[in-house]
Amino acid sequence: MFPKFDFLIVGAGFSGLVLAERIINVTGKTCLVVEKRDHIGGNSMDEYDEHGVLIHKYGPHYFRSNSQEVIEYLSQFTEWRPVEYKVRSHTRDKYWKFPVNLETFEQYLGRESTTEEFEQWLEDNKVPIENPKNSEEVIISQVGWELYELFFKGYTLKQWKRHPRDLDASVCGRIPIRTNRDGRYLREEFQALPKAGYQTLFKNIVKACGDKLKIMLKTDYREILDTIEYDTMFYTGPVDAYFDFCYGDLPYRSLTFEHEHFDADQLKAREPISGKVGFYQPEMQVNYPNDHDYTRIVEVKHATGQACTNSTIVKEYPADYVRGEEAYYPVPNDESKEIYRKYKALADAEPNVHFVGRLAIYKYLNMDQCILMALRAFERTVKKTEQSCNEPVEA
Ligand code: FAD
Ligand code: UDP
Numbered sequence: 001m002f003p004k005f006d007f008l009i010v011g012a013g014f015s016g017l018v019l020a021e022r023i024i025n026v027t028g029k030t031c032l033v034v035e036k037r038d039h040i041g042g043n044s045m046d047e048y049d050e051h052g053v054l055i056h057k058y059g060p061h062y063f064r065s066n067s068q069e070v071i072e073y074l075s076q077f078t079e080w081r082p083v084e085y086k087v088r089s090h091t092r093d094k095y096w097k098f099p100v101n102l103e104t105f106e107q108y109l110g111r112e113s114t115t116e117e118f119e120q121w122l123e124d125n126k127v128p129i130e131n132p133k134n135s136e137e138v139i140i141s142q143v144g145w146e147l148y149e150l151f152f153k154g155y156t157l158k159q160w161k162r163h164p165r166d167l168d169a170s171v172c173g174r175i176p177i178r179t180n181r182d183g184r185y186l187r188e189e190f191q192a193l194p195k196a197g198y199q200t201l202f203k204n205i206v207k208a209c210g211d212k213l214k215i216m217l218k219t220d221y222r223e224i225l226d227t228i229e230y231d232t233m234f235y236t237g238p239v240d241a242y243f244d245f246c247y248g249d250l251p252y253r254s255l256t257f258e259h260e261h262f263d264a265d266q267l268k269a270r271e272p273i274s275g276k277v278g279f280y281q282p283e284m285q286v287n288y289p290n291d292h293d294y295t296r297i298v299e300v301k302h303a304t305g306q307a308c309t310n311s312t313i314v315k316e317y318p319a320d321y322v323r324g325e326e327a328y329y330p331v332p333n334d335e336s337k338e339i340y341r342k343y344k345a346l347a348d349a350e351p352n353v354h355f356v357g358r359l360a361i362y363k364y365l366n367m368d369q370c371i372l373m374a375l376r377a378f379e380r381t382v383k384k385t386e387q388s389c390n391e392p393v394e395a
């Protein structure tokens with residue numbers, strides 16, 4: 001006799017754990033979550049490094065959302081620490097205010113200015129394009145060539161190893177452009193981090209599931225398929241891997257992370273640059289569009305508010321994706337959409353398997369969008385409608 005579960009869930013990131021929690025607490029059914037890494041939380045996990053500094057292990061994860069449903073759902077498992085995510089762009093030996101706003105324009109002019117003057121400047125410089133088709137057009141149609149070349153072109157080439165012209169408008173279109181002094185990096189209304197960190201939030205979700213949830217870490221689900229029984233699978237891993245790459249590899253972009261730690265004395269020497277006691281750099285994230293092999297340096301202590309005299313920074317180096325390693329970013333462009341379209345047809349036809357999450361539907365989704373997708377996928381499963389679960393939802 002093999003152990004029997006109602007649901008097999010592949011992946012213990014936000015998508016997998018939210019599904020497990022809903023299934024167990026609403027229907028009382030059992031779930032086995034299988035995760036190939038040695039921890040829960042997927043890419044959103046955080047941890048204290050060996051120096052006691054809280055870091056985001058897989059790149060900075062700034063929680064933001066316009067979805068009241070998602071915020072209320074997560075608030076069952078965490079309190080929040082409101083954060084205004086602040087970023088600078090370092091180029092031409094200067095820390096520029098970023099995303100582009102009135103204060104960036106003032107740095108560019110070297111004097112004070114007004115919204116009216118900046119709007120007029122943009123009017124004179126932007127390239128008239130009615131429906132921007134790619135990431136170059138979406139930026140030049142808002143700010144013109146000069147600011148595009150200063151802040152966007154080099155960063156995008158480095159990050160994606162593709163020209164901005166060869167990426168959907170949604171990629172660079174994520175970054176707001178403002179003519180006032182609002183310097184927040186993100187647009188969403190709710191911007192906050194889990195007060196006690198993401199890992200505590202994930203542990204609280206698991207705790208709420210009680211003994212109807214079993215989690216197997218360090219296990220590829222394929223290794224155990226012959227040793228268990230289940231009725232329905234939710235799959236949150238890469239969709240091309242599920243189908244043995246039968247239509248070839250979907251393109252992904254990968255990253256490597258380089259951590260550097262600084263003690264209080266070293267940070268003291270950085271004060272003329274950071275302008276703050278106990279920090280390496282002036283804001284939580286500094287982007288490097290035109291210099292260095294890394295795209296950004298993240299010092300997440302600015303956002304977590306951790307009270308410690310030391311700090312850890314993480315340099316992010318874009319990397320080619322190698323099959324089987326971590327697939328961080330789906331590549332949003334026409335070529336990848338074409339390949340995904342074929343996998344999606346297979347996914348829709350797969351009996352008793354639902355594909356949910358950033359890698360399973362091959363879409364550059366933020367955490368709140370994945371959570372909403374998991375909530376919706378659960379509702380459809382419970383209500384046993386015939387509707388497909390494999391569609392993204394806007395958060
Ligand atoms: P994941 O977190 O990727 O979880 C999927 C899990 O499935 C993984 O743990 C994986 O190990 C496991 N898995 C895969 N295949 C198998 C298998 N065969 N067997 C067993 N387990 C398997 N979002 C934001 O909202 N704000 C941000 O600031 C932000 N920053 C980001 C920065 C980076 C560098 C990256 C890469 C993403 C960022 N995101 C951000 C997006 C966020 O990471 C995702 O929205 C979220 O992690 C998606 O959750 P998920 O559960 O769908 O996928
Ligand atoms: N981008 C850029 N310059 C920057 C920051 C971002 O050109 O200083 C572009 C780049 O193509 C990047 C995209 O905008 O991939 C989205 O940026 P975001 O910071 O949202 O990326 P993520 O945090 O998802 O890696």
